[in-house]
Amino acid sequence: MEDERMNRAPGSRKQLSLRCLSCREEYCSTDAGTCKECYEEASETEEELKSEIEDLKAKVAFLRLGSSPLDSHKRSSSIGFSDVVLVASDEFHSNPVSLLAHKAVLASRSPVFKAMLEIEMEESRSGTISISDVSYDALRAFVNYLYTAEACLDEQLACDLLVLAEKYEVKHLKMYCEKFLVSKxxxxxxxxxxxxxxxxxxxxxxxxxxxxxxxxxxxxxxxxxxxxxxxxxxxxxxxxxxxxxxxxxxxxxxxx
Missing domain, CATH: 1.25.40.420 (Serine Threonine Protein Phosphatase 5, Tetratricopeptide repeat)
Incomplete structure (x- = not known):
C-alpha cells in the first residue's frame, strides 16, 4: 500500500503504472487508456475498417440498378430491356461462343452498353453484342462481375478484365483489377x-x-x-x- 501511495503521490519520481485496456499489459504513462503499441494498432485497424466500408459502399452503389429506359415514356417500345446475347471471339474455339445477359443490368453498369442499347444501333435491334479479342473465360468473368461485383482473379484475368473495364467504362471493375495488380x-x-x-x-x-x-x-x-x-x-x-x-x-x- 505504501508503494502504491508513493506511485500516486504528487511529485513522485515514479510514474503511474497503468494497465492497458486492450492487451492488459502494464505501462507507465500520465494518460489512461491503452499503451502506445495498442493505440497504433487500433489506429491502423480503424483506417482499414474505413477503407473496407468505403469499398462496400462503392460495391452497393455499383450493384444498384439505375434508371432504366423501361421506366421512361420517351423511349420507343421497340427498345425493350429484355435479354441480350454477348458473343466473344475466342482463339481456342473455332466458332464464336456466347453468353446471355440482361439489358437492364448491362445498361446500369456500363455507359457504353447503355448507349448501345438505348439508341437505335445494331446491338439494340438484334439483341446481340459482339465483343472481339476476348476469351470466353474472360467474358464470363466480366459478365459475372457485372451481376455480383466479385471475381476470382489471377494476374492474366485481372489484365483481361481491366481491358474490358476500360473499353466499356466499368469504373468499379477497373479499380478492383488495379488494386489486385498493384498487390502483385x-x-x-x-x-x-x-x-x-x-x-x-x-x-x-x-x-x-x-x-x-x-x-x-x-x-x-x-x-x-x-x-x-x-x-x-x-x-x-x-x-x-x-x-x-x-x-x-x-x-x-x-x-x-
Missing amino acids: LNGDNSVASYSFAHQYNANHLLQSALSMIIEDMDNLTKSEEYTHLVEKDPRLVVEIYEAYLSKQTNTAARSD
Missing part, C-alpha cells in the same frame, strides 16, 4: 505493368509501378522487360528517366 507488383513485372497501365489509363497501377521502378533504377537496364520497352515504346523509357530525375532533384532540394 514486384521487380520482375514492374516495367511490363507500367507499360500496360499506360496503355489502358490505369493511373493507380501506373504510379505504383513507376515508384517501384524508380526505387530500383540500378537494375532497370538489366531486365529483359526494359529491352522490350526500349524497342516497343521508347517514349515511356524517357518518362521513367524524367520521373527519376525529378525525384532526385526534389530530394536534393529538401536536403538543402
